Amino acid sequence: VVSSPYSQGVPPHFSLWSLPRRRTSDQMSMIYQRRWVKLDADYLRYFDNEKEVYSKRIISTSSIASVSNIGEQKFEVVTHSRTFVFRAESDLERNGWVSVLQDAVGDPRCRRESKGSLLSLSATNHEMQGYLELRGLRSKLYVVLCNDKVFLYKNQEDYKLGIGITFIDMNVGNVKDTDRRSFDLTTPYRIFSFMAETDQLKEQWVEAMRESIAEALSNYEVATKIWSEESNGFCADCGATKPEWAAINLCVVFCKRCAGQHRGLGPSISKVRSLKMDKKVWTEELIQLFMLLGNARANLFWAANVPPSEALLPSSCTEDRRRFITAKYREGKYRRYHQLFGNQQELDNALCINVQSNDVLETLSLVFCGADVNCYTGNPEYPTPIALAQSFNQKLQVEFLSQNRNTGECVLGGGHTETVHYMAPPSITHNGFLFKTASVGRPITERKAKEEFSRRWCTLNDGHFNYYESDKNSTPNGVLKMKEIVCLAVNPPEKHGYNHTFEIYSDSERLYLFGADNLETVKEWVKSITKSFIPASAEDLLNRDFERIGKLRYKDGLNLQSPKLGWFALVGSTLHACFEDSEGEEAIHLRKLQELFSGWVWGHCGLCVWCFRTLYIEGERKLDFLSWSAAIQQAAGSSGDTLSQQQLTEADIPVIVDRCIHYITQCGLTSEGIYRKSGVNSKIAALLEMFRRDARSVRLKEGEHQVDDVSNVLKRFFRDVEGGIFTSQASQQWLSTAAVTDESAKIAQYQFLLGSLPRVNKATLQALVNHLYCVQRFADHNQMNLHNLAIVFGPSLFQTDGKDYNAGRVVEELIEHYVAIFNVRSVTGFCCVQALGSGDFICTVYLEEKKQSAEQSVKIPATMTAAELTFEILDRRKISLREKDYWCCFEVNEKEETERPLHYQEKVLPVLQSLGTDSYLVVKKHFSMEAMLVYLASKVDVSKHGMMKFREERSLLGLGISGFHDRYFILTSTSLRLYKEVRSNRPEKEWPVKCLKVYQGVKKKLRPPTCWGLTVVYESERQEKPEKQQWYLCCDTQTEMREWFATFMSIQHDGNVWPAESMKARASRAVPLDVRLGNVSLIPLRGSENEMRNSVAAFAADPLALFRNV
The missing domain is CATH 2.30.29.30 (Pleckstrin-homology domain (PH domain)/Phosphotyrosine-binding domain (PTB))
Structure with missing residues (x-):
């Protein structure tokens, strides 16, 4: 039993391992039953056990009249109709519950106008209520549907008194129509099978619950913005309040009932989208367009001539709506005719002129009176109205024209209208x-x-x-x-x-x-x-020169419960997809994927595409899916020898370049002679071949790959790439620019040539020069100044023999004038956040807690350890170390709600480079370290075993164990093994300890059963199929968690968890010698590979030998 935590207020999730209660029906016969009890701001609930999701009883805190002690370990909760008596494990625990319950009852948040009802909001929020039969029960239940929850009561009287059975969150629900009067409400935890009294009632319940699910999954951010324009708060067709749908091409907002009629017009006339559920459709420009026009201005065109007898009301019937909306948008019956109506040439000319201004309403009037959105402007540089609007930076004009690029015209030339009905595609013969x-x-x-x-x-x-x-x-x-x-x-x-x-x-x-x-x-x-x-909803795919087209089922980050049907077309290295309930098509650039892997899941074939989001493609049939999988994986690989044909990052940089630069930045910035020393030729060739085969699967790791091998792979890649980074057509222009004597003219010419490069070449060149700029800032350590880098990279980038220095001079000038040529406002890239004249990184580290007054900007050399950083912060604040003080540097992740103390010998720079925007470093006392050291000193065996509660991460494919479950773990010097139970012979899972990173804490949204949790991250070392997993462990006590964490640290660092004499570590910090070599060439410009290697060897043996005759 775990004691209850006490709180001054009501915590959002308050629970005990056990709290018995007794029935009060017979005061003479007290029968206590063990129940798991939870208290939050609104409800007191109890369950059969801690694993149950749905309660046996729910009591509204607003219906509780009083809470008081009634004897040894017991207390009573008095409502307006019943008294509940509970017994705790001890008086101390009982007092804690009474205190918190009294605070909850007295909290004004818990007091509602409705005294007893659980649903204390106004009755208008009760979407539906009444009696339903629930399979498995003899008597009917009183069911109340309110917003995004379904509440179950024994009867209507209990509902009024605020004492229910349970509630069901509809954001995890799905409603399925079954028998004549029956339907199922399915959740991941249980299926509720209801039966209504009549077919009509069943239909009403099903519709109401489906609306509740949609409401639970909806997002009001877009709707709130669009409603901020006053006229958008009313339906453009019938005037109903708070319309939640819009036609993104017609620029009008309308209610749900009118939306049904708009859909009947077809997507060629009205592109219907939800304000709350189609969030990805609503770009910032589209939202601004609707706020600029608004229903009032849009109706100045669409509803300029509506007779009062034909106007709609919120109460209008379906037939009236159909007739009115068809006349308004398909026939254009009520619109304000443009003065140029009927004159096609004049309409097109007027459109081309108007898109240069910000008058979108005039553009709308021209387009829906017959102007051609795709007409020729007469300007070959900007041939279409969209291109013309873009050139004048009219973003809202571009947005409107783009939405109407394929909109069907409701008016033909000659001034007469023709009704164009939407229908299914004709039968093809x-x-x-x-x-x-x-x-x-x-x-x-x-x-x-x-x-x-x-x-x-x-x-x-x-x-x-x-x-x-x-x-x-x-x-x-x-x-x-x-x-x-x-x-x-x-x-x-x-x-x-x-x-x-x-x-x-x-x-x-x-x-x-x-x-x-x-x-x-x-x-x-x-x-x-x-x-x-191919259905009409995916007909845009037919316009592509596809290699493969068809349907597949998919799941994404917004839908992991059940797969949806999507239509896909593979065109070169791009996968075009029409997803269910999405606008048009989406393009997935396969060469820019972060991850791509396939396998068998749940008896189906699965292909996971990971780019901006995770997309899981599922094959119901093995035959067609295998062909899709092979085609996608082939398209995602490199298809040629040019830069643009490589696997790319989202920034259009070849993955091989990005990985090599990142590795050298992390491990080789201070390596002496970086990019000058020769690596092992066989290893360089093998690594380059791995990159060429599948760059995405290559993971460079310190200890496995030598810095000089990686640097030579990068140089060889640039030397071999077809056309070179400067392109074969423009390389001579780059070389001739080096001869320009006027510096400002030279920089301007470089900027012109840079702007002329293809997109991938430009992005790659900027990334490389940014990296070399950083490398030369570390010249004190690596001896690679501007001149030396230019010697190395000039011949590689220009693919020359290096007999003259023109190529080197271009590279040297690009690095020297990096900020000016590349128009960098401030030097970007992590490695370039540096102090003036030094090669050190600067980062923000906090002391004890994250607040502005605790910020410290610290130079982080590549060699700095966590202990050195800790002492640096303490020295600045003049904090002296006392005995038994264990100051430590922690990595904190706010999003995951975890932290990890860095080992005192751990290098800080790689940690900083891996931090996301939600993470930071903080120096504070490690209050558990002494207890951990005492525990480790008493251990005879390095291993540990025991029960813990285990949960897998389900964010990637929607797979894995949901909730926490008891599992048996054995931690040895080499591996962590998981068993289903103590008696199991074979482990369910096994991980190498060296690949694990252990954090303290578990994010609250996972509802961990205890507050003593660990988050474990596993990263595989396999090159071919890299893998990353995350899971969660919960211990019963703080001591148990501390022992597990101490054992992990001890094994991973060979028993060296804390320095024996911490002050020695403090004194061992040393400032690197300042060795500047100027612009003297370290290695001959020409010569064989052996000669260059010998030069490097000589330099390494005696760095001053090169200067003795100078």
Whole structure:
């Protein structure tokens, strides 16, 4: 039993391991039952045990009249109708509960106008209430649906008194229609099967609960901004308040009932989006557009001529809404006609002129009176109105035109209107001869010769693809329904005997291969077939020159419970996707992925794409998914030898460049002769080949990879890359610029050439020069000043033989004038936040707590340890060390609510480079260190074992154990093993200890069962398939947690947890010698690799030897 924590107020989550209660129905017979009890600001609830999610009883704190002691270990909670008696494990624990309950009862937050009801808000928030049958119970329950919760009561009287059974959070719920009067409310923890009295009531309950789920998942941020424009607070069509839907192309906001009619117009006329659920659609420009126009201004155009007899009211029926909205937006019946209406050329000219201004309402009027959004402006530099608006920096004009790029016109030329009804795509018909192989149930990996194909007459009509022996036959050899097609792939030319082939995958796990020698024949068939099975919501994908198109199920960070259906098209290295309930399509640049891996999960194939978010693609069928997986992984790799064909970071920098720069920044800035020394040629070639094969999978680690090998990989990559970083067309212009004598003219020319580079080349050059700028700032340590770096990188970047210094001079000037040439306001990049004239990093470290008065800006040399940083902070504040004081530097992560004391020998710089925006360093006393050292001193064996509560992280794929569960752990000098129970023979999981990073604390939103938790992060060392996991452990006591943490630290640092004499560590800090070598070349400009290596060896043996004859 864990004692209750006492608090002056009501904590958000207050719980005990146990608290028995007794029934009060019979005062003479006291029967206590052990219950798990929770108290928060609004409710006192008790459960069968701590693992239960749904309570047995819930008591509103607003219905509690008093709380008082009634004897040994007991107290009573008195409500307006009943008295509940509880017994604690001790008087001390009982007093703690009474104190907190009395505070809760007396807290004004808990007092509502409604005295007894759990739902103390006004009755208008009760979306629905009434009796329902719950499967498994004999009597009906009184159910109340309020906002994002469903409350269950024994009867209506209990509801009025504020004493319920439990409540269900709808943000984890899903409603499913089952039998005639039944429906299921499904949560991850339990399925509630309800039955209503009538079919009509059931439909009302289902609809209300689905709305509640949508409400629970919605976000009001966008709606609040748009409603800030007063007229947007009322429906543009019927005037209802707080409209939650909008047509993003028509620039009007409307209510839910009108939204249904807008959808009926089709996406070519009205693009309907939710203000609360389609958050990713609402860019800042689109929000500003709606705030600028507003319903009032938009209706100056759309509703300029509405007769009072035809105007809608909030109470108007569905038929009236349909008639009015169709007339208003499809026919343009009530709009204000533009004075140029009917004159197409004049409308287009006026549009081109107006987009240069900020008058968006005029643009709206022109477009919906017939102006062509895609008309030619007459200016080849800015050929379209969108390009013209962009050139004048009219962002809202660009946003409006972009939303209406494909909007169907409601008016045709000549001044008359034509009603264009939205309908399903027409039935596609096509016929002709194709060559076909026999269908198979596995991927086709071998080349099919022409002899393996048979000539077939093929027809496509009414959604059926038939193939016949010849055009004379009336009975088809086979039929393929369009609704059965799940994927179509276009093969590269000459993959098979016929030059051009395509594959069709069906939902019955069959693969059909068709081909022809004529490219146009295959193109027409592919176009006709895809038009027949791709839905209208994904028709934008058909405009792409795709290699593969089809449907797959997916999960993302917003939906991990159940997969949704999406439509995907692979075009080169870009995966275009039309997700459910999303606007248009989204593009996933596969070469810019952070992670990409595939495997089997839940009996399905899975492919995880990780870029801005995690996207989990699931294959219901193995055949088509395997082909998708292979195609995506191939597209995500490097496809050529130019910079733009490499795997890229989000900043358009090749991954190989980014990884090498990051590693050298972290491990090699102070390495003497960095970039000058030769590495091991075989290791350089092997590492470069790994990068070329799959740069994303390569993880450079200190100890495994030598700095000189990595630096030579980077140089060799630039020397070998096709076209070079400066491009073969412009490299001579760069070289000739070095001869310009006027410095300002030279910088201007460099800036011009930089702006002319392709996007990837420009980003890569800036990243490299930024890095070299940082390297030369450490010249005191690495001996690599501007001149030396230029000697090394000039020939590599310009791919020359190094016989003259022109290439080196360009590199030297780019580094020297880095800030001016690259227009850097302040020198960016972590490594360049430095003190004047020094090579040290500057970072903010806090003393004892994170507040402004505790900030300290500290220079962080690459060699500084955590102990040295700690003493630096203490020296500044003149804090003297006393016996038994254990000052330590902690890494704190506010988002994860964790902290980790750095080992006193741990280098600070790599830690700083890995910190996110939610993390910081703080120096404070380690109050548990003495107890940890005493415990470790008493240990005979380095290992530890015992029970802990375990939970996996589920944020990546939605997999893993939910909630905390008891598991048995064994920690040895090499590994941490997890067993389901003590008697288990085989571990469920096992991790090497050296790959674990242990933090103290567990984030509260995971609802840890105790406050003594550890967060453990595992990073694998495998190069081919790097892996990162995170999970959580909870101990029963603080002592137990401290012992586990001490054992982890002891094993990871070979028993050296704290220095035997801390003052020695303080005295051992030394300032590096200041050795400046100026601009003297350290290694000959020319010569064989062996000669250069020998020069480096000589320099390493006697650095002053080079200067004795100077």
